Amino acid sequence: MAEAAVFKDKPLVPPTPRLAQQAPLSPLEASRLIESARQDPVAYWEGIAEELWWASSWNRTLEGTLGNFRYFAGGLSNVSVNCVDRHLAQHANKVAVFYEREDGFREVWTYRQLSAEVNRFAAAMRAMGIAKGDRVAVYLSNIPEAFAVIQACYRIGAIYSVSFAGFSAEAVRDRLEDSQPRLVVVADGSLRRGKVVPLKETLDQAVHGISSVEKVVVVPRLGREVPMTPGRDVLYPEFIKGFGPEFPAEPLEANEPGFIIYTSGTTSKPKGLVHSGIGFLTGAYANVKWALNLQPQDVYWCTADVGWLTFPIFALVGGLAHGATLVAYEGAPDIPDPGRFYEILGRYQVNKVFTAPTLLRMLRRAGDRWIAHTENLELISLVGEPLDPDTFYWTKDKLGGGHIFVNNTYGQTETGTAWASALVGLSPTKPGSCGPALPGYVPEIVDEQGLPVGPGELGYLTLKEPFPSLARTIWGNPQRYLETYFSRFPGRYFSADAAAFDQDGQLWVTSRVDDVINVAGHRIGTMELEAALTNHPTVSEAAVVGIPDPVKGTVPLAFVILRSGQEKSSQLEAELAEQIARAVGSYAKPQRVIISSTLPRTRSGKIMRRLLRDLMTEGQIQGDVSALENPEAIEHLRAELEPR
Template sequence: MDKLMLEHPLIPPTDALRATAPVNAQEAQRLLALDPAEYWLDLARELTWTTPPATALDGTLGEFQYYPGATGNVSVNCLDRHPPERTALRYEREDGQRETWTYGELTDATARFAAALQDLGVAKGDRVAIYLGNVPEAFIAIHACYRIGAIYSVIFAGFSASAVRDRLEDARPKAVVCTDATLRRGKTIALKATLDEAMVGLDIPHVVVARRVDPAFRLQAGEHDFHELLTATTRRADPVDLEANEPGFIIYTSGTTSKPKGLVHAGLGFLAGAYANVKWSLNLQADDVYWCTADVGWLTFPIFALVGGLAHGATHVIYEGGIDTPSPARPYDVIERYGVNKVFTAPTALRMLRRAGDAPLGGHDLSRLSLISLVGEPLDPETWHWTQGKLGAGRIFLNNTYGQTETGTAWASSMVGLTPTRPGSCGHPLPGYRARVVRDDGQQASPGELGALTLTEPFPCLARTVWGDHERYVQTYLSDFPGAYAASDAALIDADGLLWVTGRLDDVMNVAGHRIGTMEMEAALITHPAVSEAAVVAMPDDLKGSVPVAFVVPRGDAQPGPALEAELADAIVQGVGAIARPARVIVTSTVPRTRSGKIMRRLLRDLLISGEVSGDLTSLENPDAIDLVRARIADGRNGKPQGI
């Protein structure tokens, strides 16, 4: 990693972002050094409370409370406190449908839908499942839950019936809110039909359906039409005062086990973390036009749009569908049409745009764009430079961040307009967080030394438990390094204090006594003109302990075969060193990925070692990739060409 870092000097904030930063550089350094509990108590003063917090922290990791005794309501902070005439949402759908919502309209609809839920018998502590895409109804339904103290659980609109059922069985909601269908890359995805299949035999009292796609859609007996229910409800529910540590929502995260974990986040604790995260990672202003491209089913969207974003009162662009449909120019169309000046997206999206080339950029006025922030997986430096230089014409700041569903924020980031970044890094721990990279024995690693990433102190937005199974929470996150939260990710902190997350700990390999992370090998591959995407995993080796194996998705004009494989192996050696030479380079037309676009490296590792996959597959978007990759692996073992 040293070579990769030394090649890229620190990138300072742009003058435009520095001019609008919420504090000066000296104050930023003071906040970074401040005791976390003192910082979070100070931050809480920027929010609206019924009973303001008098104390920051009570307890320690595993059993803690933040702002004990303080009360308030999330929806008040995100909706009621903003000028009603200000534009809140600019909604656009893949087929061109558009809507505009002011904060006043959104607040009114939320309060009335909250009353409608109450009339259906939904009360504080009851669960409500939200099975929606990126539509205005998602904002209304979720903030209606916040308003009355119901615990919501978002289910990703791309999940299978089996995955939906797992989550319904665990949360046992009193109501489900869904749409009849959603659009995705020119196809109609029938959400209600999937929900019907998932609900067979389950006792869920109420189903509320927003009809948005199919004019001929008909409700079943006993179901409720979202908009008819809203129209018929004139009463506005008053916001319920909730204690800061009471649960706000459950969000399920997949892992290596078959049962997804229902992580529980405190409502107001999550608000504090998300508000602070948006403040520093986006420096979101009330007059900004801002687009978070994530799906509502992934925690990125609640952090950076639904809660953290709305709490800052900006205008939000929300897009339903594939952002590259009908062409890769669609994102540039959206940015130009609404005058977007800040974007939050994933490295996968930027790699997709880069792969499409520079031609779609032509003719688009993106001059207002000043910032692109990212989260989701390591960003290769090559894509960083293309985005900053080509897409951003050299004037934007590119802020790669890091966080997890469990942490409730992208807690590592630049403080936009205040602190620098380095291409490929994830910024630095933000105020209020204490990170430590440790060796296997728990001792702190030296600067530049790869180890296990941990967080040593609680913070308000850290998940408090696993729904119905606190022991699983303790064993999963708090048992590896006593006294610290274990992220299960491999990382290092460089001499400038910047964090580099190289992948899951399973992706760090020990090759003949040398610890090597996959990120730098993948970065070396991505720079090759024949490579579109790359993933490197470890394969056990009797002599060396483990050896790297590279999976490569080629660009359209690449010529797969032994010559290309040898060339790509040399690219890793040139970029990282001879110790990193891969045992194999497997060229394949696709790789298994999640519905948010991440490559599922653990499945590649499973296929490589055993030929079979295990664990939770509910987030797998392209099951056909399993057989294709398995065949490519077998072709190589049989001495056949490994090309497509």
Template sequence: MEKSLLEQPLALPTLPLRATAPVSDEEAARLLALDPSAYWLEMARELTWVTPPTVAVEGILGDFRYYPGATGNVSVNCLDRHPPERTALLYEREDSLRETWTYGQLTDATARFAAALQELGVAKGDRVAIYLGNVPEAFIAIHACYRLGAIYSVIFAGFSASAVRDRLVDAQPKVVVCTDATVRRGKTVPLKATLDEAMLGLDVAHVIVARRVDRAYELREGEHDFHTLLDRTTRRAPPVDLEANEPGFIIYTSGTTSKPKGLVHAGLGFLAGAYANVKWSLNLRSDDVYWCTADVGWLTFPIFALVGGLAHGATHVIYEGGIDTPTPARPYEVIEGYGVTKVFTAPTALRMLRRAGDAPLAGHDLSGLTLISLVGEPLDPETWHWTQGKLGAGRVFVNNTYGQTETGTAWASSMVGVTGTRPGSCGQPLPGYRARVVRDDGSEARPGELGALTLTEPFPCLARTVWGDHERYVQTYLSDFPGSYAASDAALVDQDGLLWVTGRLDDVMNVAGHRIGTMEMEAALITHPAVSEAAVVAQPDELKGSVPVAFVVPRGDVELGSALEAELGDAIVRGVGPIARPARVIVTPTVPRTRSGKIMRRLLRDLLVLGEVRGDLTSLENPDAIDVVRSRISGGDA
């Protein structure tokens, strides 16, 4: 990576965040140096247990138990232990429907819905599929599962029927909970109709439908209305006492060539990791009004809202729909209207706001906002500076973090209010985690040297297995570097110990013997005023091994042509060096994206090299982009 990025001045915690920091600098240093097992025992004392843990860990990666013998319940930690009169949820839909829920109301509804599930035959260990958007019913249904010890599986509301079916077939749920529909960017997305198609020929005992968009939606014979079921249930199910390693949920990750992997997370183990993650990455306090913009179907939301967020007792803003609908000013209206103090979002969302320009910000009072944390993909420094300087008016701290579905936390981050960051980096490994960047032979890389990111010790929120296929878990995550978890991401550590994750290892290219990651090339492109977004992929080359090819989405008012493409190639050379000059710059009006907004670089690489896309497409939001990009690659104007 270009030295100028690694040598930027550190961005230090702002004074308001430092004044409310969860620990002193000295205590932070102690925790960072502490043996992970000792640290996680200390962290466990901040949670509520029936049988507190006395031992941190037994076993090794691939076969370990955290807090063996300790018992408790996730829903008690997230709901019951907070003052019942405190506001838990401030729900808003893009068509301005609003609801407010206190912790008392949410606890009561959760306990009654858990009782309703019991009456339908759901018991500890049974699976419940959750096919919902960002709605209060998602909180109720998921915490009802935690209360019973049922294993829930969240299915993203934007998935196709075939993707939903794959997940149902694998998890074999006894109950599916869904809404009739959701709304997104002014359109109605018919979830129940998609579910009906997905369930053809499948044997699911019960379907529970929350009618939120069309209250008159007609249920099929034998189906249950969510609110009718809830209203007629007066019994409150007591929380089941669960051992710390018993499974809490299954969450699926998309594979590139095979069926999605159902990762299994322990209930209380995940709670411990998520609680600690929110403490350090957000320093979330009971007086915060906090907005996590992620979708309930991605693990970011359970970590930073459903479990980790609620465990800290803050007030959560929950938004259903496109955050830029009906105008790009909507996020600023939400922040101003609710007095939001902290936001957790994704680099994609910030780039979207930046692309819309500064005009939507005008006239909005965001002075209460102190922190924007984010996760999801590499963050370019240009967007970091725009967020801190323009959106945050120099008042906010921008905390870029790094984690994976498998790790159950964004385990690399600033310790908010305590440690600084460098624009574009991911902070440092938080207490309780031991990371190494290694070369292909497993030896540790030097500071500044790009390599493979690994974790060397178990931690409570690490996924324990793949549902029904532990051998796949071992082969996928533990075989590349025996004794370590392999993240399959390329990274480096700078001179201050800050982590830089540059993308997937597949995106690291070897150009004439030089290993180059895509992050710094994309960052150089985004500094050009004509560029809205950029993605760089490797193309095989007989002479150099591989060469970079850049895909660029321009701003709407720029003049396209060969002169612009040459300028963009020069921008990469200036930012990274002559070795990184792209073989081609392909300007395209759109690129394939996931439903969470990430550019699908794998598909760009397939189109460039193979002329077609392969592998799992269940997370692709805009299939029309494939033909557009294919035409641009071949020199067309489509």
């Protein structure tokens, strides 16, 4: 790959004085930590793990290598004890969760209340017969019960899997079929942009015929009348009725599976990545320590949905492990107007936020007149997609009035952490960069042959050494795990991202090197979208690409070829866009569906999506076209794209 120009002339932005005062280390101590972790990452992770609670220590810190390793082998611990129990002695009455819903409904849960709910639900699951290794599916939005249910699963060793509340029945069904849960927990509904999202009815469609499901627990959050299947469905209050506020946690070996999280790939079926419970806890705890540096008095808001890994890393596990006071908001943060976001900041005196660049671009588009209640704001950390410098400076200078630090980070569902990040209060960042690699991670940019490239050169982003939070396998398909992440560059984890480190050690991630696109922080495999289109009776072939969007970062754009005898129309284009929304989720709805008579192909018949992307974003074809079988297809497309 060529030399990267994206980071040229970008200045280093130092930590703010306020955050520098909170830093847990001096700059000299931080420099020594970074260097020692680079030389011995295993010793670094051992030091992090020693900050957590263990029922018994490990026999060996690291066994094995990438693709097959164990961290803290033989050590026994429990995530829920680290996230809830260990805060009770001194902070039982501290607020754990400020909950607010789009319609204005609010609740406050202390650590004592959260502990009681966790234990009651754990006892109820155990009474039902749920044991270590059994799967529990969670189809909830950002409600307090999501914290209780997931921590309860950790408490007894059940393997949970969360489905995003915006998923369609088909997307939820794919995940249920793969994980085969015994228990499903669902809310009666959720609110989004003034409308009810009928979660229970969607689940009923998804769960039909899934024989593993024995019970469905319904959380009656909206008080809706929903269909209940006798003998299978039970309301949450009834499920936990009669169980007390204490239930013993089961000590779990550090490498036992904690949860499955599904991520889209280049095939139509999502991959069920398996994270170890204690390994993920260790990585998330360290991630929050450096990327947020939460203080005892902080009120912190992670705006992500519980169905995306950002929320468990930075709130549900990583945040609670630090005894944080969290804000959990259910709904759209710009309803009834963009002032809602700022009202929440003021109502709870939020001083630290973790969000996605999409939200910042939305707030910027709404205009500066809405900005309010940012006096306490000290830090905005970000993940999910590249942050453009314009939005960086608007966030820093306009939204934050010059007194906040903007910390853009980088991570993947597979890595279980945002492992590139400024050490908040200690290290600088650059507008648009992802910061440096955090201690304990050993990244390297390599060329096609797997050889390291120099600073400033684009290449393939890899990680050379194991770390605790790395996904350990793909559920039910270990061979796919090895082939997907370790076959391209043997001995390394391959991120499938193009990136460069600049002369100052700042990471710049420029693009995916496969066909996965990123919509507002949601990774979507294009083949998943294409499969939805080709399931429509009018469609013969489909190709989806990602194109830049000023708010969402990237949005899907679809091309289809109709079956013989079908006629092109704007009505059909709209219908096909809705087809994707129904099959995958509304967040995946394409900006446009273009009905075409032809598409560019290689000699083997593969559609050249790169050329479609070039045509839509640049207006012309760039790069090598030697493999193109039908060059006339480009001119045909140009003609069809002309305004009618």
